[in-house]
Amino acid sequence: MPVYREQDVIPYRSRVREYAVKIKMGLVSQTKLITAASEIVRNMLKYANGGETIIEIVSRGRDNGIRLTFDDKGPGIADIPKAMKDGFSTGRSLGLGLPGTKRLVSEFDIKSEPGSGTTITIIMWING
Template sequence: MTGRPDLSTPQVVTINSDADVVRVRQLVRTAAVAVSLSLVDQTKLVTAASELARNTLVYGGGGGAEVGVVDSGRRKGIRIVFSDEGPGIANLELALTDGYTSGGGLGLGLGGARRLVDEFEVQTGTGQGTRVTITKWARSM
């Protein structure tokens, strides 16, 4: 990624290495600044994105992240879709339990990432891969 990304269209990052996880974090930080998220909300979003990008790499065997600006008409935000074609999450309820981690990530787990964002959705099934969509909205001034 060179220079500033064009945030008028969603940006896609392939996640196949630790360096790609870093690229996702950098892109998310840039996008969060562009929509004027507070420093606290920037940190929350980047932390959640980092955890989910790492999960995509470690548990999904790699995949991608699509980072885009969304506009509700009243405020702007950042929506990120993480997707992989891995084994899926066998027990989503357990995976979303506070404090649950199967190791290797930041220790937040899906439940921790969910608490850091405003909207959180998981689509998964055994043998069907996983798709996690998160959104963080800028607060009204």
């Protein structure tokens, strides 16, 4: 699902919620997941003028979860460990971007190549 305009954010969030409801994810986990997704797409719009997203249902043993992938062709992040530190932000935001988002979800993975783009993958399991 492409997200290239600010208006795409709300429909994208509704889509994520549909998937979360489908696998009977608890309300708090749903809220955390969607908030995290919202943070990431907003970042993506701001720094990379948008990108592509994938929503998938994944399972691990008897546990189900949702995996969201965000792929952009933006400037990339040069120093990921630094970007993952609390308080770091290059833009005019609150500076809780990535680390705050990471705290919301079960798994968080970021790969970035300066100059060619960033891929972020997050997973939220139903049982932690």
